[in-house]
Amino acid sequence: MGRHDDAGGLTTGRIAALADGVFAVAMTLLVLEFHVPALPEGATSAHLDAALARLWPQVLSYVAGFLVLGTLWIGHHYQLHYVRRADRTFLWLNLGFLLMVTFLPFCVALLGTFGTFTTPCVLYGASLLVAGSFLMGQWSYATNRRRLVEAALEEAVVRALRSRIQAGMLVYCAGFALAFVAPRLSLAAYAAMPLLYFVPSRIDRHSMAHPPQSGG
């Protein structure tokens, strides 16, 4: 990978591989939150249905958690599409981002069980804000003076990716603030976030028009 990378530097292939692995495990761990209900001997189909029906907050938070991890993965994917090589600082920024990714399943589980309390909503918002900050830090570090991207990368692309992360962080911020006054509204803000990432933007048009990065 990265064999066109004549300028030297570590490849980004293993960063992507580690990230993909962490995301894959985190996404799959979310489902460990719901367990097959333990029913007493002689339980009927109706008992099972009742027990399963009680799982819906867990199912909801699992789907929400998956979508959030999905948006973070897509954000990471778009960044590495443009990053050509890595150095030690970039590796650590990336590890900080992944640390937050591994922490999210716990936050999601907490939300699924105690979603109407303040602390879980605060914690979730704070975790997403930190994750977003790392993503933003990575991008700023890589593009600043075109340190780890192509020298010819247009400023418009740099700005477009940056404002996308900022938009996400604004929503997290709103959710974080709302958590203190109305946990339910906070949940709504968090749920709305992935929608942002469904909408295509200037970045999509740019990435479709340019060949991808070799190590991504």
Add this chain to the structure above:
Amino acid sequence: MGRHDDAGGLTTGRIAALADGVFAVAMTLLVLEFHVPALPEGATSAHLDAALARLWPQVLSYVAGFLVLGTLWIGHHYQLHYVRRADRTFLWLNLGFLLMVTFLPFCVALLGTFGTFTTPCVLYGASLLVAGSFLMGQWSYATNRRRLVEAALEEAVVRALRSRIQAGMLVYCAGFALAFVAPRLSLAAYAAMPLLYFVPSRIDRHSMAHPPQSGG
């Protein structure tokens, strides 16, 4: 990866990597369903054998779950064999597919414990139908006006892959419908499904005759 991809677009390498990771974790999590039996002090070899013998429904549903994940993985593999690049919509369709993949171990565990009840059979069929729909949606999206595949890709290949997914969904549909009247027949339908994927088809002949996609 994807370095021949002169037409631009995101690489498919990381989609494959994330999917392979999710499948690997989901396949391995299935085995967490059976635990080493907890026996009282002084238990004999015969007690252990009896405890292990009681695990057979779990073992059966584990093998079945593994085979179903295997067929979905193979279906995904064949698709990406032809897909040359990705965009945001394709990423999200793929995430939807993976969401269902992470949900399947829970459904399988439910089947292993309560396989003779209606709801687990319904849930399993429904999950497979949704997974199949995402797989189909991905393929239609990618091949429609040859959006993400090679312009020269033959219509016969597009149709062959599509009808293979449809055949699988027909079986899931049968299982889903049977779940309401006879859960045991439903299980039989689900068990028969992987057999479909053992049989080679026109797609196999085509893929053996054409060089694989670079990013897959």
Add this chain to the structure above:
Amino acid sequence: MGRHDDAGGLTTGRIAALADGVFAVAMTLLVLEFHVPALPEGATSAHLDAALARLWPQVLSYVAGFLVLGTLWIGHHYQLHYVRRADRTFLWLNLGFLLMVTFLPFCVALLGTFGTFTTPCVLYGASLLVAGSFLMGQWSYATNRRRLVEAALEEAVVRALRSRIQAGMLVYCAGFALAFVAPRLSLAAYAAMPLLYFVPSRIDRHSMAHPPQSGG
């Protein structure tokens, strides 16, 4: 990957990726067998040491399980070093192999807890025999009439890899048979197996002298 693969066929890159993922998860799951001891309030350092000391059979079976998975991974690695492309049958043989790989952590956990009983030793040997059979089946299928390997692959290499798998299976067989008469001897046979894979062979000399397969 596999872009020199002018003869067509599916790439082997994703087979390797799925296998690496399954092995990585299975290897790491082994460690879930030992839990941090739960001690009563006011427990001293000596209580902890005593509790940890009781974990040694689990630690031993974890190390043994890791080494066995390691040998299977190395065997798989050497095979794909020579395999140039895949078809549906090869994918399924590989999935059968991986099914056994995901089953091994359970067998190892069983051995760690009930290693002196017959059934765990029998089960472990049987699982390894089935895993070895799939590995052998894969290799025979791929090399038969040079179906999925290079036409010019020397018969000596085909035979060398085959006899290495056979040697491993012979040891599993011995362990399997001994399980019925003397479980402790059976454990010794299983423990000896990885040693076989430490010793370099003709295959090592050949693989060091030839460029690796592009998709591996």
Add this chain to the structure above:
Amino acid sequence: MGRHDDAGGLTTGRIAALADGVFAVAMTLLVLEFHVPALPEGATSAHLDAALARLWPQVLSYVAGFLVLGTLWIGHHYQLHYVRRADRTFLWLNLGFLLMVTFLPFCVALLGTFGTFTTPCVLYGASLLVAGSFLMGQWSYATNRRRLVEAALEEAVVRALRSRIQAGMLVYCAGFALAFVAPRLSLAAYAAMPLLYFVPSRIDRHSMAHPPQSGG
């Protein structure tokens, strides 16, 4: 991967893939140490906050464990940056290293629960020393007579990477020794270790100036 590898030998791509998978799972498993608190019916937000506050030693050890795995991953990454091919001995050294990586989450969990006792601090230091030894062994084996690296690799690079691992092991050694007299000081030494890896060194300057290894 490794297609410029005219000198033969196994590719390093799958070693990296297995390692990335093991690291990804181990990093994510760390978070399984803290569970959503189980509260009685009618518990208030204050009860939850109190329960969460009691989790801080677990959170701390989780972050510390993640950072340690991060430093080991970075060390592994830098090594494979220079390694051009693999043989059987290298595969086994690497598996030994990964064995210790999978063992670390247990050590970290033990530290999180019984961090003021001697044994967990000793065990953690010992595990890191063994992991470091494998990393060092790998590097010595690969660079000795330039066995698996490029013949032209400068001695300065070999020494720089070696002294970096040695520096880490010195800190582990200190933590290991301190564990016997003052567990709390031992924890401080362990916590300081990742800081070492934040600081760029001669290796960073070298790796930024040279194209990466193709199989890494």
